Amino acid sequence: MAEAREFRQIGTSPVRPDGIDKVTGRAQFGADIILPNMIHGKVLRSPHAHAKIKSVDLSGALAIPGVFAAISGADFPGGALEGEASGEGGGSLTDIAKNVIARNKVLYHGHAVAAVAASTPRLAQEALKAIKVEYETLPPVLDVVAAMADASPLVDENNFTNLPEKPENPSNVANIGRLERGNLEEGFAAADIVIEREFKCPMAHQGYIEPHACVANIDETGRGTVWCSTQGHFEFRSATAKMLNKNIADLKFVATEIGGGFGGKTVVYLEPLATMLSEKTGRPVKMTMSREEVFRATGPASGTVARVKVGLKNDGTITAAQSWIAFEAGAFAGAPYMPGAMTIYAPYKLENFLVETFDVLVNKPKVAAYRAPGAPQAMHAFECALDEAAQLLDMDPIDLRLHNAAEEGTQASYGPKYPVIGFRECLEAAKNHPNYSAPIPEGAGRGVAAGFWFNVGMQSSAEVHINDNGTVMVVEGSPDIGGSRASMCLMAAETLGIEYAEVRAQVGDTESTGFCNVTGGSRTTFATGMAVTQACEDVIADCKRRAAMTWGLDEDQVEWEDGQAIPGPGVNADVKPLSLAELAGKAAKTGGPIQGRASLNAQGAGASFSVNFADIRVDRETGKVDVLSYTAIQDAGKAIHPAYVEGQMQGGAAQGLGWALNEEYIFDDAGILQNAGFLDYRIPVASDLPMIDTHIVEVANPRHPFGVRGVGETPIVAPLAVATNAISRSLQQRVCELPLSPPRLLAKIDG
Amino acid sequence: MVKVVLSENFALLADGCRELQLPVDNYRDVIAELIARWPQLEPLLERSSVAIDGLIYQDAMYEPLQSDSEIFFMPRIEGG
Numbered sequence: 117m118a119e120a121r122e123f124r125q126i127g128t129s130p131v132r133p134d135g136i137d138k139v140t141g142r143a144q145f146g147a148d149i150i151l152p153n154m155i156h157g158k159v160l161r162s163p164h165a166h167a168k169i170k171s172v173d174l175s176g177a178l179a180i181p182g183v184f185a186a187i188s189g190a191d192f193p194g195g196a197l198e199g200e201a202s203g204e205g206g207g208s209l210t211d212i213a214k215n216v217i218a219r220n221k222v223l224y225h226g227h228a229v230a231a232v233a234a235s236t237p238r239l240a241q242e243a244l245k246a247i248k249v250e251y252e253t254l255p256p257v258l259d260v261v262a263a264m265a266d267a268s269p270l271v272d273e274n275n276f277t278n279l280p281e282k283p284e285n286p287s288n289v290a291n292i293g294r295l296e297r298g299n300l301e302e303g304f305a306a307a308d309i310v311i312e313r314e315f316k317c318p319m320a321h322q323g324y325i326e327p328h329a330c331v332a333n334i335d336e337t338g339r340g341t342v343w344c345s346t347q348g349h350f351e352f353r354s355a356t357a358k359m360l361n362k363n364i365a366d367l368k369f370v371a372t373e374i375g376g377g378f379g380g381k382t383v384v385y386l387e388p389l390a391t392m393l394s395e396k397t398g399r400p401v402k403m404t405m406s407r408e409e410v411f412r413a414t415g416p417a418s419g420t421v422a423r424v425k426v427g428l429k430n431d432g433t434i435t436a437a438q439s440w441i442a443f444e445a446g447a448f449a450g451a452p453y454m455p456g457a458m459t460i461y462a463p464y465k466l467e468n469f470l471v472e473t474f475d476v477l478v479n480k481p482k483v484a485a486y487r488a489p490g491a492p493q494a495m496h497a498f499e500c501a502l503d504e505a506a507q508l509l510d511m512d513p514i515d516l517r518l519h520n521a522a523e524e525g526t527q528a529s530y531g532p533k534y535p536v537i538g539f540r541e542c543l544e545a546a547k548n549h550p551n552y553s554a555p556i557p558e559g560a561g562r563g564v565a566a567g568f569w570f571n572v573g574m575q576s577s578a579e580v581h582i583n584d585n586g587t588v589m590v591v592e593g594s595p596d597i598g599g600s601r602a603s604m605c606l607m608a609a610e611t612l613g614i615e616y617a618e619v620r621a622q623v624g625d626t627e628s629t630g631f632c633n634v635t636g637g638s639r640t641t642f643a644t645g646m647a648v649t650q651a652c653e654d655v656i657a658d659c660k661r662r663a664a665m666t667w668g669l670d671e672d673q674v675e676w677e678d679g680q681a682i683p684g685p686g687v688n689a690d691v692k693p694l695s696l697a698e699l700a701g702k703a704a705k706t707g708g709p710i711q712g713r714a715s716l717n718a719q720g721a722g723a724s725f726s727v728n729f730a731d732i733r734v735d736r737e738t739g740k741v742d743v744l745s746y747t748a749i750q751d752a753g754k755a756i757h758p759a760y761v762e763g764q765m766q767g768g769a770a771q772g773l774g775w776a777l778n779e780e781y782i783f784d785d786a787g788i789l790q791n792a793g794f795l796d797y798r799i800p801v802a803s804d805l806p807m808i809d810t811h812i813v814e815v816a817n818p819r820h821p822f823g824v825r826g827v828g829e830t831p832i833v834a835p836l837a838v839a840t841n842a843i844s845r846s847l848q849q850r851v852c853e854l855p856l857s858p859p860r861l862l863a864k865i866d867g
Numbered sequence: 868m869v870k871v872v873l874s875e876n877f878a879l880l881a882d883g884c885r886e887l888q889l890p891v892d893n894y895r896d897v898i899a900e901l902i903a904r905w906p907q908l909e910p911l912l913e914r915s916s917v918a919i920d921g922l923i924y925q926d927a928m929y930e931p932l933q934s935d936s937e938i939f940f941m942p943r944i945e946g947g
Contacts, residue, residue: 200914280879280907293942294875322947379947454942485947531874531939532918570944574925637946719924819922829946 125609125616126822129759132599133620134373143373146329146345151400154331155184157386157393158240158403160230160247161413162222165256165479165787166271169220169249172230176246182235183243184397189219189229191392193361201355201383207450207482213359215448215482216388222251223271223447224481225788226412228385233393233401256479256787260442261421263288263476271447271477278449290449291475293457295530303436303468307427311504315497316853317836318780319419319444322486323771323799326375327410332390333400339366341625342391345374347381347595348634353626359388360395367391370625371595378771379485380415382634411792415484416781418443418451422497428505432519436468437461441494443475446482451475452490455570458530459491459833460498462568463539463725464520466529479787485636487768488569488829492775492836496854499565499837504850513564513841514547514727538751538815538825539566539725545813546727551747560733560744563842567726567750567833571826572637573718577630578647580608580655582710586697588612590621590651593632594644598828599760603641604648606756607822611652613679614696630715638826641756642817643718649821654712662706663694720819724826726750728769728834732842736865739858741777741843747809748834753817753825761827766808768831774800775832776839780855871897871938881905894919894930897938915940 137143174186197209217228230247234240255269262268268288276282277289304310326345334340346352349369357364374381386403394401405414422441428434439460443451453473460471473494486492506513521540527533546552546564556562578592590604601621609616632644660674663681667674673687680693703710730746748765755761778798782790791797816823836854843861844850851864868888878885882905889900894917902909916925918939924930925943932938 296875377947382947455944458941458944485945487947489947531872531941532923533921533937535921569946570923572923572925572944572946574945634945637944639946717926719927720922826946 123610125606126754126756127758128606128616129757130602130616132602134596134601138373145326145375146343146372147404149331149343149372149402151331151333154400154402155233155235155397156237156240157231157233157390157401158237158244159228159389159409160244161409162218162225162227162229164222164251164253165225166254167222167251168254169218169222169229170252171250173248174230176248177232177243180243180246182239184233184399185393186230186232186243186247187389187392187396189217192217192359194219197358199358207448209355209358211448211450212355212383216359216385224479226409226481227447228413231389231393233397257288258478258480258783258787260419260444260476260478263478264442264474271479275449275477288477289474290445290477291453293454293473294471295457296470297466298468300436300438300468300470304427306429306435308430309505309508310425310427311501312425313501313850313852315422315424315500317420317493317496318854319416319480320775320779320781321411321416321797322378322380324376324378324380327405327407328381328385328414329404330386330390331400331402332387332394334391334394336398338362338395340394341368341370342387343370343372344387345381346371347374347377347597347636349595350593350626350631351634352384352387355384356387356391360391368625368627371623374595374597377597378487379489379636382485382636383415385414407794408792411797412789413481415446415482417486417489418445418483418493420444420493422494424497424501426498426501426505428509430509432509432511432516434464434466434520437466437498438469439471439497441473441497443473443490444478444480444483445475446478446480448482449475449477451483456490456494459568460494461529463517463522463566465522465526469529480783487771487832491569491833492772495567495833496836496840499834500840500852503564503837503841514543517566518543534723536815536818537723537725538813541813541815542725542727542749542751545749545811546729549747549749549811551745551809552729556731557733557744559846560731561842561845562729562731563838563840563845564727564729565834565837565841567728567830568723569638569830569833570723571642571721572639573643573721574633574637574639575717576632576644576647577715578644578651579629579711579713580648580651582655582696582700584700584703586618586695586700588614588619590619590648591624591629592621592644592648593624593629594635594640595623597635598764599757600635600640600644603645603756603760607645607648608652611649612655612696613677638724638828639721642721642820642824642826645756645824646718646820647714647716650714650716651712654714655710658710658712659696659699662699665706666694667691722753722817722819722825724751724830726830726834728838730838730842732839732846734843734846734861739862739865741856741861743773743806745806745809747811748831749811749813750827750830751813751815751825752827753820754814754823755812756822756824758812761812762810764827765810765831769808769835770800770805772832772835773805773839776836776854776856778855778857868934869897869932869936869938874940877908877911877940880907880911892932894927894932912940914943916943917941
């Protein structure tokens with residue numbers, strides 16, 4: 117049990133160790149790797165959203181001087197691959213392999229069909245034009261609801277809905293999720309009011325600033341190294357090896373610095389292509405995507421259609437809830453339909469509910485994880501319905517949520533009873549926040565919504581090496597996206613009882629440290645932090661043993677305090693404490709170098725709740741939206757590095773507001789994305805947003821040595837409904853379809 | 868007795884059973900008992916996580932159970 121403790125390092129916010137390198141350009145990202153004799157790979161992509169590939173002729177490209185290799189799907193081993201990609205939206209590796217390069221069909225505009233490697237990027241690009249591909253076009257499936265109809269054209273004629281008994285006919289519905297409890301009929305009969313609405317969220321991209329990039333350098337024996345921008349180099353190694361039928365021991369993967377991922381860099385796109393091209397040519401091959409390729413061919417978040425019905429008593433008690441949500445999977449199964457089902461009601465005590473969710477194939481890019489996958493879309497629908505209910509009941513929206521709030525012992529809608537959680541504390545912090553008692557600016561509406569994410573543990577490894585001057589090197593395998601190296605240093609310093617400045621951390625490659633799952637699921641500070649903590653405890657045990665040897669005491673007569681070994685209470689020994697530096701300086705005489713290590717599968721990740729609210733005004737003449745203030749409140753368990761936690765909360769709010777207000781994939785009738793660039797796909801810029809005010813709630817997770825709950829994903833969940841609720845209140849009419857862009861709002865205003 | 872609650876997708880493969888009591892004291896025996904009764908559950912169990920007394924385990928195996936423990940199987944959540 118993590119009790120309230122005084123910390124010396126944890127809870128401080130030192131400047132991030134990678135900051136100067138990143139702002140000065142010294143940091144090495146995926147595209148920054150340059151090797152001798154390096155050549156460049158480019159991808160030929162489908163011009164159709166849905167077509168059969170009748171033939172691919174690479175000979176024209178191969179005949180061009182300076183072109184070293186050309187490959188197509190036929191060069192890859194076929195057949196089923198065991199395993200799944202990590203992260204929601206990952207799906208089976210068999211499908212991921214077909215997403216990396218198409219085999220007999222292209223399933224979305226931009227789907228990779230062939231790749232070349234040439235002496236320059238320009239020549240590689242030119243060579244793509246010499247590849248001849250013969251297609252037989254097919255009707256694209258673009259509307260998620262229409263795709264579910266029996267009569268719809270099929271994205272994959274071999275896809276049968278995953279049911280205990282295989283259906284007679286194929287379908288675009290890959291999977292169905294269903295959770296229920298109690299009696300809906302009785303629940304709705306007991307309600308005084310019933311709200312029923314349909315909500316839509318668009319397909320939206322994570323919008324990470326760094327495009328996908330990698331360099332593969334494979335030698336004539338088939339062994340080599342791949343540098344890539346990834347959230348998980350161990351899992352990229354595994355996926356690449358399986359797709360190429362290689363031994364994973366022959367591949368070393370190095371995670372470069374990463375310019376954002378948000379879930380989108382949990383699956384491979386370029387790495388298997390670059391590895392094959394390098395192996396064929398015997399040269400290092402660099403591949404980088406353009407921004408357009410990132411939009412067209414990497415995984416966005418699912419677009420959804422959600423139908424929600426909720427009944428409440430006049431006192432605000434929710435008596436019943438029913439939901440139906442169709443998630444776009446893109447070209448392959450793997451939409452976050454179950455997380456959507458499991459999160460939609462998670463903050464509340466519900467006796468009677470049903471939620472049905474669907475994983476639906478459409479001829480669009482295969483979706484990938486995006487912070488708390490499935491939760492923003494699902495919870496948007498329910499949080500908006502609750503806000504309308506609060507208006508109808510003339511209740512404060514926070515009071516309505518407090519009245520129904522889940523707490524320790526509540527049977528979560530997704531199954532188990534909650535252990536200690538901090539939802540009520542978040543609601544109370546919101547209610548007591550000065551921004552909530554401030555008057556709502558004239559013409560604006562105030563929107564409130566809750567957020568939730570499970571957070572996960574999974575596998576992590578860490579080693580802690582003590583240098584001979586007592587400084588500490590932490591090596592672990594979680595790519596640092598959100599500042600985890602500083603958090604690891606803080607936890608190591610706290611555990612060892614030394615100063616933060618004495619500790620360095622680095623992300624090891626797949627041959628330098630033990631296995632780590634992806635940096636995702638809000639797991640790194642929780643799980644890898646747990647590994648670092650245990651590795652430090654390993655060091656302390658070793659240091660106590662060495663001190664005991666030095667003093668002629670038994671090991672159990674020595675304690676560790678403030679970074680030094682001391683005789684335990686009642687031990688009569690006239691000795692001076694031995695610091696970590698002193699022990700390290702004498703390590704050669706006491707057994708050799710001091711190091712600790714830990715590998716674990718962290719269990720018991722603590723769920724994280726949030727409550728956000730904002731004041732938003734709509735210009736009724738232009739439809740322009742002004743976010744006047746935004747307040748994000750979230751339970752972090754224990755904020756190891758509070759400034760990073762606040763950064764996660766602010767970043768999640770910005771991304772969620774972008775999704776709510778402007779971001780959307782716009783396809784034409786042929787399934788061609790019309791806005792594959794940041795000019796037309798409009799993410800928020802600094803001038804669009806006010807300062808995001810934050811308040812960190814700390815309800816410790818008893819399963820972590822410092823009480824940590826993951827914080828990386830929950831922040832994106834609430835903003836969608838916050839924006840919708842604020843704008844609905846501002847306009848005095850409900851809006852239900854995102855994004856809440858000026859044209860859509862003007863249409864609503866004009867009736 | 869340990870209480871095991873099966874969600875809809877499990878129940879579809881377990882003759883409609885939604886809840887059962889098992890005389891076991893560790894998680895491994897829960898799995899063995901469920902597979903013995905419904906072998907078709909094995910692949911689903913393999914790709915599920917589990918909540919034991921409210922704590923979520925992505926990969927449980929030998930966890931000891933109390934006489935009044937509650938077990939819920941859940942889809943694996945990995946996040947982004």
